Amino acid sequence: MSAPILEVRDLVKEYPATTAVAGVSFSVPEGACFGLLGPNGAGKTTTIEIMEGILPPTAGEVRYRGEPLGARFREEAGILFQRTALQDFLTVRQCIALFRGLYTHGLDVDEIIRLCALEKLAGRDARKLSGGQQQRLLLAIALVNDPTVLFLDEPTTGLDPQARRNFWELVQSIKARRKTIILTTHYMEEAELLCDEVAIMDRGRIIAQGTPRRLLHDHFAEVLLELPRQEFPPAARALPLNIIDASDRVEISTHDLEATLRTLLEARVPLSHLRIRPGNLEDLFLELTGKELRP
Amino acid sequence: MIRRLLSVLHARNLEFLRDRGTLVFTLLLPVMLVIGMGFVFGGPQRPLFKVGLLGGPSERQAHPFLSERYVEFISLPQQGEALRKLTHQQLDLLLDLHSPERYWVNTDSPKGYIVEKLLLAAEPAAVREPVTGAAVRYVDWLFPGILGMNMMFSCLFGVGYVVLRYRKSGFLKRLHATPLTAFEFLSAQVLSRLALILFITVMLYAGIGAIIGFHSAGSLPLLALVGVVGALSMIALGLTIAARFSSEELVGGLLNVLTWPMMLLSGIWFSLEGSPRWVQWVAHVFPLTHVLDSARAVMLDGAGLAQIAPNLLYLAATALAFLAFGAWSFRWRID
Numbered sequence: 142m143s144a145p146i147l148e149v150r151d152l153v154k155e156y157p158a159t160t161a162v163a164g165v166s167f168s169v170p171e172g173a174c175f176g177l178l179g180p181n182g183a184g185k186t187t188t189i190e191i192m193e194g195i196l197p198p199t200a201g202e203v204r205y206r207g208e209p210l211g212a213r214f215r216e217e218a219g220i221l222f223q224r225t226a227l228q229d230f231l232t233v234r235q236c237i238a239l240f241r242g243l244y245t246h247g248l249d250v251d252e253i254i255r256l257c258a259l260e261k262l263a264g265r266d267a268r269k270l271s272g273g274q275q276q277r278l279l280l281a282i283a284l285v286n287d288p289t290v291l292f293l294d295e296p297t298t299g300l301d302p303q304a305r306r307n308f309w310e311l312v313q314s315i316k317a318r319r320k321t322i323i324l325t326t327h328y329m330e331e332a333e334l335l336c337d338e339v340a341i342m343d344r345g346r347i348i349a350q351g352t353p354r355r356l357l358h359d360h361f362a363e364v365l366l367e368l369p370r371q372e373f374p375p376a377a378r379a380l381p382l383n384i385i386d387a388s389d390r391v392e393i394s395t396h397d398l399e400a401t402l403r404t405l406l407e408a409r410v411p412l413s414h415l416r417i418r419p420g421n422l423e424d425l426f427l428e429l430t431g432k433e434l435r436p
Numbered sequence: 437m438i439r440r441l442l443s444v445l446h447a448r449n450l451e452f453l454r455d456r457g458t459l460v461f462t463l464l465l466p467v468m469l470v471i472g473m474g475f476v477f478g479g480p481q482r483p484l485f486k487v488g489l490l491g492g493p494s495e496r497q498a499h500p501f502l503s504e505r506y507v508e509f510i511s512l513p514q515q516g517e518a519l520r521k522l523t524h525q526q527l528d529l530l531l532d533l534h535s536p537e538r539y540w541v542n543t544d545s546p547k548g549y550i551v552e553k554l555l556l557a558a559e560p561a562a563v564r565e566p567v568t569g570a571a572v573r574y575v576d577w578l579f580p581g582i583l584g585m586n587m588m589f590s591c592l593f594g595v596g597y598v599v600l601r602y603r604k605s606g607f608l609k610r611l612h613a614t615p616l617t618a619f620e621f622l623s624a625q626v627l628s629r630l631a632l633i634l635f636i637t638v639m640l641y642a643g644i645g646a647i648i649g650f651h652s653a654g655s656l657p658l659l660a661l662v663g664v665v666g667a668l669s670m671i672a673l674g675l676t677i678a679a680r681f682s683s684e685e686l687v688g689g690l691l692n693v694l695t696w697p698m699m700l701l702s703g704i705w706f707s708l709e710g711s712p713r714w715v716q717w718v719a720h721v722f723p724l725t726h727v728l729d730s731a732r733a734v735m736l737d738g739a740g741l742a743q744i745a746p747n748l749l750y751l752a753a754t755a756l757a758f759l760a761f762g763a764w765s766f767r768w769r770i771d
Contacts, residue, residue: 194613
């Protein structure tokens with residue numbers, strides 16, 4: 142792995158009533174896609190906004206290429222916030238041109254439009270875009286300076302599945318250009334697809350960090366058996382199995398698949414709709430952060 | 437820096453020009469006001485002669501002319517100011533009560549001609565000093581006030597609410613993530629609003645001037661300079677209010693706290709001559725008072741740069757002070 146482009150050291154952010162970030166440290170290698178995962182209120186957005194230089198930390202520091210965030214960082218960073226409004230009455234092209242004018246170096250406006258597949262929308266009023274189109278425009282704005290590091294804060298929240306996949310393809314094409322990407326998300330599928338390394342945050346701290354494969358190997362070696370809830374007899378709940386209730390199904394987590402299947406067959410549990418899958422990041426996320434509803 | 441400033445300036449100009457409703461309203465309101473005021477106040481004056489008096493109450497006893505009916509006698513302490521009023525036909529005749537008796541009459545004024553006959557019938561030995569000058573109608577006097585008022589609202593509310601809207605929507609936060617500085621952003625807002633205000637003011641000046649038949653007595657470039665420096669000062673004042681806050685109610689309230697005293701005390705509707713000294717002192721704190729004083733001096737009296745230099749200096753100094761304070765206290769995001 143190459144040298145870190147970003148280093149986060151002992152970051153703390155306190156507000157009068159709460160501590161949003163309670164001592165977070167990690168580093169991001171150049172060219173990597175680093176994911177910050179966590180439930181709502183875990184401190185992801187606060188952490189990424191301190192890394193972007195938007196919020197001042199209460200304690201700790203962020204270093205870009207070994208130096209505190211400064212003018213060079215502002216010129217070389219591209220940012221897509223969770224929520225951003227643009228100026229009214231401007232077309233897509235004019236919005237991009239406005240931001241392009243704020244940087245010394247960057248891509249040509251036409252090139253950005255092509256890169257983000259906005260050719261057919263270039264003359265449209267930016268307020269009249271759909272959610273997915275709006276996110277593509279905001280990504281285009283984040284790319285105007287041809288950034289070396291790109292921050293994406295929950296970029297696909299609220300998008301329909303098609304728009305989300307379309308956005309992922311765009312991010313993958315940016316990754317292929319060797320850009321460093323910092324991504325926050327609570328879509329585990331998104332993190333597994335895009336991230337080289339993830340850190341799972343909860344209550345302002347990092348509770349697990351590593352590559353998705355490494356994390357699953359270290360924390361979640363079980364396989365999961367899924368059965369429709371209506372086909373799972375009540376008597377089978379007394380079996381010596383690790384049974385987890387999901388919304389419309391029952392999940393059984395196990396290290397010994399053969400023994401579990403034998404137990405189910407002996408109890409005459411119908412297995413015609415059985416699905417067996419390995420644990421994924423979502424399972425790990427739920428295991429680490431809990432399933433209870435947060436206030 | 438210039439490139440960033442121009443980018444923000446261009447985008448803001450496009451935004452304003454495409455917001456048709458705001459543009460039409462900005463143009464229409466002052467036109468309607470002036471036409472309305474011209475209609476209400478531009479008619480024939482009351483059938484009353486006004487004679488200015490130079491001299492104290494003790495000297496009044498000896499003058500039989502002072503007992504004439506239908507003549508209003510006004511004591512004036514300053515001869516220069518009294519002569520200026522006579523020149524503008526705000527007085528029909530000016531009488532010096534000191535010995536020897538002298539009087540000044542505006543030979544261009546029909547009412548001056550009649551009131552002079554009355555004076556000479558009572559005091560045939562009075563010495564005549566003729567002056568000339570066209571009448572200043574109320575609508576002519578009001579005209580700079582309306583232009584200034586439109587400028588004030590456009591400067592304070594136009595800029596103040598725009599910056600507040602940008603902050604509340606998160607657009608300022610997005611700009612903060614770029615190399616743009618607060619000074620560059622604020623300067624772009626000032627220049628954008630300045631260009632729009634000057635354009636609108638020139639249109640109003642030409643259009644309304646043609647409707648009411650107004651011709652400036654002084655230099656138009658000097659008048660433009662008054663407009664530029666005055667607008668800069670008031671835009672920068674609006675930015676100081678919008679620099680920090682994120683509540684529309686609070687910003688609206690603060691802007692009203694600024695605009696209403698200026699509406700009443702800056703001399704838009706009536707002259708503050710004769711009002712208590714403290715009122716005049718407060719009025720001279722407001723940039724609009726200096727804008728109107730200098731604009732009227734140029735438009736009505738033909739004043740030159742030297743005469744209005746103190747007003748221009750005050751406006752320039754306040755513009756710089758407000759802009760510096762605005763940049764210092766500026767907040768990009770809602771905390």
